[in-house]
Amino acid sequence: MAVREVKQERAARTRAALIRAAAEVFAESGFAGASVSRIAERAGLTLGAVYFHFKSKEELAREIVTSQPDLVVPPQDSHGLQHAIDVTLTWAYQLLDDPVLQAGARLVMDQEHFVPKSENSHQQWMSILLRDFRDAQVRRELRLGVDVEAYARLVVSACTGAQMQAQLETSRSDLPYRVEEVWRCLLPAVAVPSAAKKMQFGRERGVAE
Amino acid sequence: MAVREVKQERAARTRAALIRAAAEVFAESGFAGASVSRIAERAGLTLGAVYFHFKSKEELAREIVTSQPDLVVPPQDSHGLQHAIDVTLTWAYQLLDDPVLQAGARLVMDQEHFVPKSENSHQQWMSILLRDFRDAQVRRELRLGVDVEAYARLVVSACTGAQMQAQLETSRSDLPYRVEEVWRCLLPAVAVPSAAKKMQFGRERGVAE
DNA sequence: GTCAAGAAAAAAACTATTCTTTATCTTAGT
DNA sequence: ACTAAGATAAAGAATAGTTTTTTTCTTGAC
Numbered sequence: 001m002a003v004r005e006v007k008q009e010r011a012a013r014t015r016a017a018l019i020r021a022a023a024e025v026f027a028e029s030g031f032a033g034a035s036v037s038r039i040a041e042r043a044g045l046t047l048g049a050v051y052f053h054f055k056s057k058e059e060l061a062r063e064i065v066t067s068q069p070d071l072v073v074p075p076q077d078s079h080g081l082q083h084a085i086d087v088t089l090t091w092a093y094q095l096l097d098d099p100v101l102q103a104g105a106r107l108v109m110d111q112e113h114f115v116p117k118s119e120n121s122h123q124q125w126m127s128i129l130l131r132d133f134r135d136a137q138v139r140r141e142l143r144l145g146v147d148v149e150a151y152a153r154l155v156v157s158a159c160t161g162a163q164m165q166a167q168l169e170t171s172r173s174d175l176p177y178r179v180e181e182v183w184r185c186l187l188p189a190v191a192v193p194s195a196a197k198k199m200q201f202g203r204e205r206g207v208a209e
Numbered sequence: 210m211a212v213r214e215v216k217q218e219r220a221a222r223t224r225a226a227l228i229r230a231a232a233e234v235f236a237e238s239g240f241a242g243a244s245v246s247r248i249a250e251r252a253g254l255t256l257g258a259v260y261f262h263f264k265s266k267e268e269l270a271r272e273i274v275t276s277q278p279d280l281v282v283p284p285q286d287s288h289g290l291q292h293a294i295d296v297t298l299t300w301a302y303q304l305l306d307d308p309v310l311q312a313g314a315r316l317v318m319d320q321e322h323f324v325p326k327s328e329n330s331h332q333q334w335m336s337i338l339l340r341d342f343r344d345a346q347v348r349r350e351l352r353l354g355v356d357v358e359a360y361a362r363l364v365v366s367a368c369t370g371a372q373m374q375a376q377l378e379t380s381r382s383d384l385p386y387r388v389e390e391v392w393r394c395l396l397p398a399v400a401v402p403s404a405a406k407k408m409q410f411g412r413e414r415g416v417a418e
Numbered sequence: 419g420t421c422a423a424g425a426a427a428a429a430a431a432c433t434a435t436t437c438t439t440t441a442t443c444t445t446a447g448t
Numbered sequence: 449a450c451t452a453a454g455a456t457a458a459a460g461a462a463t464a465g466t467t468t469t470t471t472t473c474t475t476g477a478c
Contacts, residue, residue, distance in 0.1 A: 010426075010473080011425075011426060011427095014427080029241065030242075031241075031242070032240075032242035033241030033319075036466085037464080045428085046428050047428085048427050048430095049428075051465090052426060056465080057466095108373055109315060109373060109376070117378070122374050123378075147393075150390050153371075153390070154391055157368075157370025157373075158366045158367045160369070161366025164331070164369060169326070169332075178362070178366075184359070185356075185399075186363075186394075186395075187398075189398035217447090217454070219446085219453095219454075220453075244435075244436065245438085246437090254455080254456090257458095260438070262454095
């Protein structure tokens with residue numbers, strides 16, 4: 001071949017290790033508080049390795065923030081309201097031991113410095129939940145006249161806030177419970193009673209068995 | 210006098226200027242991202258002045274975070290649900306141009322490093338809202354069987370989250386609207402219809418005329 | 419299998435800035 | 449004028465992010 005397009009497999013592993021290490025350190029200390037040396041050290045590598053794969057600390061963080069929503073895939077395939085619930089619950093459970101999601105949560109505020117506004121994580125979650133709520137509306141699960149955009153925003157806000165509270169008070173361990181609580185508070189206002197009654201929560205909704 | 214207890218008025222002004230400058234810089238860049246030199250510079254003072262009044266950068270931040278709830282005093286004196294609404298709206302309006310509140314919002318996650326868990330800002334807001342909800346319960350404004358703790362937590366989470374979204378998307382300017390939206394979504398679930406109808410929103414609830 | 423070329427990573431160097439402390443000067447009260 | 453408080457200016461030691469140089473590893477051609 002004329003042009004070399006060599007991708008070594010070792011390089012891929014190194015890159016993954018760096019992203020994971022960076023996520024851990026970002027999750028602990030935020031963007032400014034995390035140092036590139038500490039990231040390299042955590043990955044068992046050196047500064048040179050970092051700057052070979054990423055052109056700056058910002059790019060490393062951007063990579064982590066923008067990859068968020070793809071990481072959360074609910075085990076069941078559900079629709080409408082139940083899908084909205086499943087996504088948030090999956091997110092909550094997965095956050096418990098996925099450093100990349102944890103970093104995403106910690107970098108929420110920092111991202112304005114290195115992520116284009118249209119790709120920030122809030123917008124991403126908003127569009128997912130909005131789709132679910134509209135779907136729910138078509139399925140006649142929602143009460144008449146509910147403002148779907150308002151409720152989608154509220155769910156995103158509430159989950160973000162719940163994550164922070166959980167982090168401060170129980171180092172995140174009860175986040176899934178808090179998310180479930182959010183829904184139990186909200187359902188009476190959004191859903192028609194018959195639909196509300198059908199909704200399923202619990203661990204099996206967020207984690208594949 | 211035997212013991213000197215001299216507090217110069219210049220010192221008080223300097224201290225206030227430092228806190229304000231620190232709040233501005235913390236609000237822009239978070240804890241780790243803010244440098245003490247920049248804080249001093251912003252206040253029109255020097256490093257020595259900072260370290261004369263505060264023994265470390267952490268103490269400066271702690272001072273700002275723990276003074277939060279006292280800063281928010283609704284203009285009207287209301288009770289029960291309406292008071293809960295008033296507090297959150299006042300907070301939202303005041304946040305628009307109070308750097309200390311802005312810093313408090315930005316330091317939410319950082320505070321775990323320098324604020325004792327029992328004094329973190331979430332707990333402070335929780336106890337205020339919890340008191341209001343219990344009060345509302347006594348006044349028969351709430352629907353039967355609502356979990357007041359859950360709803361108090363939800364309001365705090367939702368406001369925290371709303372603040373972040375507002376920051377990312379409109380540099381905070383529509384935060385009051387978003388907070389009002391939170392309540393409109395929530396009221397049907399918490400309040401009995403007669404009480405919900407009576408609730409008042411709008412600018413006059415958050416800002417003295 | 420050998421070997422050279424390029425990719426991947428390590429090691430080291432650079433400049434700037436970090437937080438904090440020290441020594442020095444200025445201001446205010448008695 | 450004397451003393452202590454309040455502030456400046458300067459310095460120190462560590463670490464920041466990034467770039468450059470050097471070494472090690474991987475790959476494909478012979």
